Amino acid sequence: MTAHDALSALLGDRFTTAQAHRAAHAQSETHVTGGLPDAVAYPETTAEVADLMRICAAHRLPVIGWGAGTSLEGHALALHGGVTVDFTRMDRVLDIRAEDMLVRVQPGITREALNRDLRATGLFFPVDPGANASLGGMAATRASGTTAVRYGTMRDAVLGLEVVLADGTVIRTGSAAPKSAAGYDLTALFVGSEGTLGLITELTLRLHGQPEAVSAAVCGFATMAQTVDCVIETIQSGLPMARIEFLDPAAVAACNAYSGQTLAETPLLLVEFHGTPASVAEQAARFGEIAQSHGSTGFRWAEQPEDRSALWKMRHAAYPACLAARPGATAIVTDVCVPISQLAQAVEETRADIAASGIPGPILGHVGDGNFHAILLIDPHSPEDRATAKALAARMATRALRLGGTVTGEHGIGIGKxxxxxxxxxxxxxxxxxxxxxxxxxxLLNPGKLxxxxxx
Amino acid sequence: MTAHDALSALLGDRFTTAQAHRAAHAQSETHVTGGLPDAVAYPETTAEVADLMRICAAHRLPVIGWGAGTSLEGHALALHGGVTVDFTRMDRVLDIRAEDMLVRVQPGITREALNRDLRATGLFFPVDPGANASLGGMAATRASGTTAVRYGTMRDAVLGLEVVLADGTVIRTGSAAPKSAAGYDLTALFVGSEGTLGLITELTLRLHGQPEAVSAAVCGFATMAQTVDCVIETIQSGLPMARIEFLDPAAVAACNAYSGQTLAETPLLLVEFHGTPASVAEQAARFGEIAQSHGSTGFRWAEQPEDRSALWKMRHAAYPACLAARPGATAIVTDVCVPISQLAQAVEETRADIAASGIPGPILGHVGDGNFHAILLIDPHSPEDRATAKALAARMATRALRLGGTVTGEHGIGIGKxxxxxxxxxxxxxxxxxxxxxxxxxxLLNPGKLxxxxxx
Structure with missing residues (x-):
């Protein structure tokens, strides 16, 4: 029996070689493209995934996992053909354990869908990469985002996994206990392995209590050094920020234009605190003092939900806002992470490098983690622009390494890195x-990657 | 050249086959014993460890890492002979980076020595397993302790490692950046690998700000179910407890007798909060309300440092206190961890099992993590006692698995598990x-383990 026949027998019309399905899985949200799979499969159970894997192993066919397709680095592109396994149909919440503050889910569920399902429990899943990614994909790429400074990354959020290995064996890693000292940390090995070690078919995730009170603020600084010193002192003082985001003047200008804000176009911090009403008020006041001692300007509280919502809507729209700043442009989004003590230098050198290049490149990032992005805006029809942006991105990556950091804080390696x-x-x-x-x-598992x- | 000659040439008198040195490394702090190494080495540099490893690999000699010898499960016993590598002489703080809240250390430094060196910085290293263990050993066994509910385990505390592999290759895992999505999480793989994958020669550790204010309390409950319900509600409410410890009535009785306290001999919680004076006061008040709603009795605050110190001194002395409860006894210390929703059942079944056995077995644990220990007190000269205790421990382990937990929350596998x-x-x-x-x-690396x- 051919692989095609065996997979069709297993999955019926949920296994397809139709061009439209293959082409839909050869795209990414960014400039990273290429790699057409031979076929696409839509399994509904772990047993189907295991059978599929056994068939593909017998026929030496590559197998590539696919979540929501929101990767920025081409993780799920089929570089060597094979079968792309689309987990869209495995998107259920299997078990909410409120007392244990855990949830078991299938890999295809997205974080927004998960949080909708959790709303009534008083709990939420905090990792927020911006995109409405699938949980399987977020685990596979060790995603994080704006809340990592408080709630951690997928490394911290995943307590256990069910994984189908390259020979079709199904294993479980971790347990429902909050911690364990029993053997190698296989959960941590699969989180961030980008589909190269196994296919994640189930996740046990840590949840957190929805905060009773939230407060947010925005403030500006004259220099990047002042901004980072404010962040460092805030962290050292133990203030449990839920988010602390940075925008450079170019990013502020783009957001002002796109979201109708009138923020001063200086280095800017957006912060958010979660807790009880009293603790949030205290944290906010303390942050205000620290920011002022570092020369903050334009300090503004957003205590009302609608003001807060406007601020974070602006932050979440930063990517389209940056794109709109250069009509017709496409973006190369960079992602580096450095020790916080090196952050001011890393951002300043990057800004100078971008300024000298002639390409617009607003910078924003999760400064509590030392993680920042430049949105390099290029004319899609200009090979010169592309070459210039790629050279800028390369210098950002090597600069991050020189300063003791990493070439990717949260977007992963994929093809690009x-x-x-x-x-x-x-x-x-x-x-x-x-x-x-x-x-x-x-x-066989996502060959050519990592x-x-x-x-x- | 023989291995002996090569290692002597490398290390001089820091390589020895003297019986006293070998015997000192064939012991553990518990009933787990056995395994005499052929020799003991005391390297002073990573280069020496790498050279030692290459020599041992060439001669097919097992290599076993040794920190402070405080393992409770015989991790560092040389089951197949070979060379025990004692890291006592590699005990330096290499670099304190206060702005990044990091420290680089050698593996032989103990946590108490590290915290002494950090005192002036306003930072501290929070993982506290009770024993004054070495940081290398704590990483190798994924240790935790009373503060894990707030600050995490060694899984969270270790940001990066330098490791000598089985062929003498030296690698670095992680970076000084707070997070990374660049490839497999090798740091997490080595943490908890119990010396079977490599020898840790350097650690980069996350630090935390010393809390501005601390408050502690003790309270009792009529039943284990009430105790656990109080813990669950406290966690769900998002109160950031720094510690939350449980003692069963037998453990309270032992501590009363040993430390001169007069606590009611009921299921007992000891809690501690870290933060600003205002936030600590608020957390304490909220905890008080929650505890009361679950029927707490004998509630007592310890706001003065000396009262707090007396309480935690009592808790830290719980092990000798339990030993003193049965004069002449030795202890088999168990260590299981279950989902918190299963904790009351796990403890109650364990208590009933211990009561039926006739062996004294006070129970205490880190209830915020679902982790608890029974201190099974046996007559060292009674094979019956030992067999009964081992059977109890075995039932605790399988009970933990049945309830969705793990056979070790923090002591690791070693020989015993x-x-x-x-x-x-x-x-x-x-x-x-x-x-x-x-x-x-x-x-070659710690053969016979894990x-x-x-x-x-």
Whole structure:
């Protein structure tokens, strides 16, 4: 029996080689494109995923997991053909355990759908990468976002997984207990493995109580150094910020134009606090004092839900706002992360580099984590623009490494960053390759990604 | 050249086969004993560790890491001879980065020494397993303790490692950036690997600000169910407890006798809050309300440092207090962790089981994590006692698994828990074996531990 026949027998019309399905899974939200799968599968159960994997292993067919397709680095593109496994039909909440503050979900559920289902419980899932990504994809790429400074990244949010391995074996990692010292941390190994070690078919996620009170503020600074010093002192003082976001003057200008705000076009911080009414008020007051001692200007509280909502709507719309700042442009979105002590230098050098390039590149980021992005706006028809932006992005990545950081804080490696793995990890990169070979000796799972090339 | 000659040439008199040194490294703090190394080495640099590893690999000699020797499960015992690598001489703080709230240390430093060195910085290292363990050992065993409910375990505390692999290669995992999405989480893989994948020669650790204010309280409950319901509601309400410890009536009685306290001998909670004076006061008041709504009795605040100190001194002395409750006894200390919703049932079943056994077994634990210990007090000369206690411990472990938990919350697997790995992890245990084989194909690193036996 051919692989095609076996997979059709397994999945019926949920296995397809139709061009429209293949093409829909050869795209990404960014400039990263390419890689047409031979077929697309839409399993509904773990057993189907395991059977599919066994069939593909027998026929040496690559297998690529697909969540919501919101990756910015082309993680889910089928570089060597094979079968793309689309988890859209595995999108259920399996079990809400409010007493344990846990939820078990299938990988295809998106974070917005999950939080809708959780609303009545008083709990929520805090990791917020902006895009309405699938939880399976967020785990596979170790996603994070604006709330990581308080609630952590997917590394912290995932307590356990069910995974289908390269030979079709189904394993469970972790347990429902809050912690364990029983053996290798396989959960952490699969989180961030970008589909190269197994297919995630179920996740157990930590939840948090919906905050009783929320307060937010915005303030400006004359210099990047003052901005970062304010952030550092806030962190050191132990203030539990729920978010602390940075926009550079170009990003503020773009947001003003797009969202009808009138914020001063200086380095800007947006902060948010979660807690009881009294603790939120105290945190906000303390932050105000710290910000003032670092020369903050234009301090504005947003205590009313509608003011807060307007601020965060503006922040969440920063990407389209930046795009609108150069009509007709497309964007190359960078993503580096450095130790906070190096953040001012990293941002200032990046701003100067962008200014000298002639390409617009607003900067924004999650400064509590040392993580920031430049939105490099290029003319899609200009090879010069593209080359200039790629050179800027490359210098950002190597600058982050020089300052003791990482080439990706949250977007992952995918296709775009594979070239930096050797430089970032040195002798540890081949170790990742050895682990990959141990778990996927035939190199079937998302081949061409994350680990050293097989023929190297 | 023999291995002995090569290692002597490398380390001089810091490599020894003297019986006293070998015997000192064949002991543990508990009933777990056995395994005499052929020699003991005291390296002073990473380069020496790498050279030692290369020599041992060439001669097929097992290599076992040794920190402070405080493991409760015999992790560092040399089951197959070889060289025990004692990290006592690699105990320096290498770099305190206060702005980044990080410290780089060598593996032999103990947590008390580290916190002494940090005192002037306003920062501290929060993971507190009770014993004055080495940081290398704490990372290798994924240790935690009373503060994990607030500050996390070693999984959260370790940001990066330097590791000597089985062939002598030196790698670095992680970076100084607060987060990264660049590849497999090797840091998390080595944390908790119990010396079976590499020798940790350096750690980068996250620090926290010393709390401005601390408040503590103690209160009793009529039943275990009320106690746990109080803990669950406190967690769900988002109150950031720094510690929340449980003692059963037998443990309270032992502590009263040993530390001269007069606490009511009921299920007892000890809590501690860290924060600003105002937030600590608010948290304490809220906890008081929650505890009262669950029928708490004997509520007592300890706002003065000396009262707090007396309470926690009592808690930290719980182990000798329990030992003193049965003169001449030795202890088998168990360590299970369950989902919090199952905690009341797990503790009640355990108490009934211990009561029926005739062996004294006070229970205490870190209830915020679902983690608890029974201190089974046995006559060291009674094989019956030992057999009864081991059977009790075995039932505790399988009970934890039945309730969705783990056989070890924080003490690790070592020798004592190896027999439960298959039951806890199922098909995931051989995956751990495959990873071990990939990184240590000659099975030289702490052989006989953690993964399925090579000859199985």
């Amino acid at each position: 594979l070239g930096y793995m050797a430089q970032e990890h040195g002798a540890a990169w081949p170790v990742m390759g050895a682990l990959k070979t141990a778990l996927d000796p035939l190199n 680990v050293p090339p097989h023929d190297a | 190896l027999g439960y790995m298959a039951q806890e992890h199922g098909a995931a245990w051989p995956v751990m074996g495959a990873l071990k084989t990939a990184l240590d194909p000659l099975n 993964v399925p036996p090579h000859d199985a």
